[in-house]
Amino acid sequence: MAEGVTDQTPKKEIKKCRSDFRFGQVLGEGSYSTVILAEEKTTKKEFAIKIIQKRHIMKERKTAHVMREKECLKRLNHPFFIKLYFTFQDEENLYFGLSVAKKGELLDCILAAKKFDFVTTRFYAGELVAALEHMHSINIIHRDLKPENVLLDDNYHIQITDFGTAKVIEDGDLSTTRTSSFVGTAQYVSPELLKEKQACKASDLWALGCIIHQMHCGKPPFQAQNEYLTFQLILKCQYEFPEVFHEDVKDIVERLIVIDPQARLGSSDQEGYPSLKSHIMFEGVDWENIANQPAPKIMASLQKISNGQQQTNIHELVDDFDHAMLIDATGTTESSKTSEDQLSSCDPSDTEGFGLSVNLPETEKQNWMEKQKSSKWHSFCKGKLILKRGMMEKKRGLSVKLRQFILTEGPRLIYVDPVSLQQKGEIPWSEKLSVELKTFRIFYVHTPNRTYHLIDKSNNAIKWCKKIQEVSRHYFGNSEKGNSSS
Ligand code: ADE
16 A cells, blocks of 8 residues: 555454353353353453354244344443443354353342342342333333343442343334243233233333342242243232332332333333432432442342352363363253253153253143153152253262262252162252352252262253252242352
């Protein structure tokens, strides 16, 4: 190029690629993606890389969801949302480079605290309101707001994530969007979505009401034995407050959890966000500087209660994944199925995948039990239903033993020598039991007296962790979630 002449051609963005990163622990697993902590080799910067397997999204016809997620993340420009820094792809996968929310999920903090006091509830309710105001101002509705999708950054400020089911809508608050089969998560789903399959901005306000209720008393307002019964409660708007519940929080919840979307505080008929932000609960909140306010001190101590497991660390970094491992983790074969698919296609002697839900209706449990009776593992179960089982290696010191692990109602977690068919032991289950996911194949079960090192050679350690957490929550009323696999 001649001297003094500047090149006016647009610079082509240099795309990153997988080998630019070292990968660490799994941060989360969605139905069609896995989020993994990664460090960029040249800059040493950390990212949460969401890996989405192309074959899987094509098969499940989820391409539009992925495009929408990218579009929404690109549009959002606010401190309370996970940031999308870059994307790239290779033959098999799409990669989204996201900011890392180091302090895990809001859900874990609620579980560790059992419930938030007024000040903490106000702090997070305020951040959620500010976040929703921004999101709705650019016409995005999230449609799956819940405490699992509210992550926390280094300073315990919220980072809303998971825009896989979000939608950009037409301008205007009344604009609705039809959903096909999607209904969000049972406990937070709005009545209009259940009745008319329509979601609007105010559907997120309903979820906000549910989250505020959950923060302040530990439980979401609508929670029944199964999804169907939960939906019935939602349709009737039937929920309660415990005796001890701050009056101002109660008032805002009652103004958000309202059947008519336009009657919800914050919706256009109620004069939009100013009506929400001026609610008595938020008296004294500095809305202009909300992102710079320090989080309640209790948040740092909660981390210790939940065993410090929410803290993400680049440890066990690998230059690249074992290929099979990655494919497995992002969902082909077994993991490409939903739990429902798996339930309908497997029998109790083959529940290595997600396993059975501990909340199955009694009649279904009986059906499974009838099938279980013909399995060679049934005799170890003391008449209880197997929720999940599978072969794993149990490591203790230098010794590694292959064992059949059987998780049953009760709850019990026993292990059997698969050759001699003798029970070799049982992991004592109590409120204090917790799990810790280390890699795709390694996880720990912590009990007060011992930590069990388990290796799932099919790389489905995360499924074990999730199932154990689900069962713990069921039996011990949410007090222990033993984190790090969610
Ligand atoms: N889990 C899912 N996405 C995450 C993120 N961006 N940071 C931390 N944990 C996550």
